[in-house]
Amino acid sequence: MNKQGNTYTFIYASVMVVIVASLLAFVSQGLKPRQARNEMVAKKIDILRSVNVGSTARDAEKKFEQIIGNASYIVNSKGEKVDGVAFDVELAKELRKSPEQRLYPVYEARLDNGELKYILQLRGNGLWGPIWGYVSVNEDGNTIYGATFGHKAETPGLGAEIDNADFQKQFIGKKIFDSQGKLVSIAVVKGGVPAGNEHAVDAISGGTITSNGLAAMLENFFKGYEQFLKNIERERHE
C-alpha cells in the first residue's frame, strides 16, 4: 500500500486515535477511585490544618472523625442553616451563583482542650487558576484561630507560597470585624504590616497577583459568612 497516499494516512490516523483514546480512557477509569480518595483525604488534611491540627494521608480520616465527625452543616448568606451535606458543597459551583444564593459550608471542630472552633471554607482566583482555603474562627465569631490556603497552579516559590505555614501563621489572632462590629476583612499588604494591625498580613514578594486574589477571596467570603458569624456571637451572649 502506498504509505504516502491519502487512504493510508487517514486509516493510520484513525487507528492511532482509537487506540490512544481507549488506552487513556481505560487508565483514567482505573485510577479514578484512588484519585477521588486522595482528593477527599487532602480536603480533610486541609480542614484539620485550619484548626492547627497536623495530619498525614495516613491518619487524617481518624483525626477528622475525632475532632469534627458529623458536626458540619450548610448556611446561606442570611446565616440560616439549610439542608445538605457540607462536605459535598462545591464552592466552584457556588461562586457562579449570585452572592445571596450561595451555600456556605461550616465545620465545627471540638478541640482536645474542649474549645469550639468554626471552620469556614473559601475559594477565589489566583494568577493561574483557582485558590482556596479554610479559616477557623473562635467562638466570638471574629478572631481567627487558624488558616490554611491551597492553590491549583500558582508559580512555585512565588504565589505558591500561600500554602507555606509561615505565611498562614500570620492570620492567627487577626480579626474579621472592627470594634464597632463592622466587617473589614483582612488585607494582604506589601511592605510590612505595622505592629498591632489586626486586619492585615504581609503579602508574598513576587506573588502580588496571588496575594491580591487571596485578599479578594477573604473579603468575598467573609461577606458571605457575615450573618452567620454575627449570629454565633449573638447566641453566645444569650
Next chain:
Amino acid sequence: MSSEKEPLFSAKNMKLITTPIGPQNPITIQVLGICSALAVTAKLEPAIVMSLSVVFVLVFSNLIISLLRNTIPSRIRIIVQLVVVASLVILVDQILKAFAYEVSQQLSVFVGLIITNCIIMGRLEAFALGNKPWPSILDGVGNAAGYGIILIIVAFFRELLGSGTLSLPGIGTIQVVPQLFYDMGYVNNGFMILPPMALVVVGIIIWVQRSRDKSLVESN
C-alpha cells in the same frame, strides 16, 4: 558493516547517553527546554520529579516512535509524535495524581507542559524517526538526564540561596542555612526565587562548561 551483533552497551551506544549529558547538553549547548528550566527550578523537589517525568516521557516516546518509524506517513509525522507525547504526559499526570498526590499538586500545570518541551519533539524528529529502538531508548535516557541534571543544579542553587532550604521527594524540606546565620543578619536572596535568576544560573553553568572545554566555543 559487520554482521556481528553489536553489544547492548557498546562504546557507540554509551556515547548516546554521555554526549547529551556533557558536550551536547540540550539546555546548555542546544539551549532547548529553557522554558521549564525557568519555571520549576525555584525548589529542588519539583525539579527532581519533573526530571524523572521527562525521563519517562522521552524514553517511551522515543521507543514508540522508533518502533513505528517505518509505518508513520511522513505528512502527519509531527501529529503522530504529538499524540504519542501527549498520551504519555497524560499518563504521567494521572499516575502522579493517584500515587503521589502531594507532588502532583506542586507540579500542577508543569507536568502538562512537558508536551511542549522542545527537547522531546526535537529528539523524536532528529533521532527516533531514523534509528532503531535500542539506540533510541539510550538517546532518550541521555537527553532527559542531560536536561534533568541542569534542572537539578539550577534548583539546588536557587532554593539554597533563595529560601535557605533544600526539599527532596519523600523527605520534605530541610533547613540548610542555620537559624544562627539569620540571627546574625543573614537574609535570603529573594532574587533567586524569581524566574530571571534561573537564566543567570544557566548562564553561569554555560560559562563554566565552555571555559573548561574550549572545543565548545564558537570561533567567529
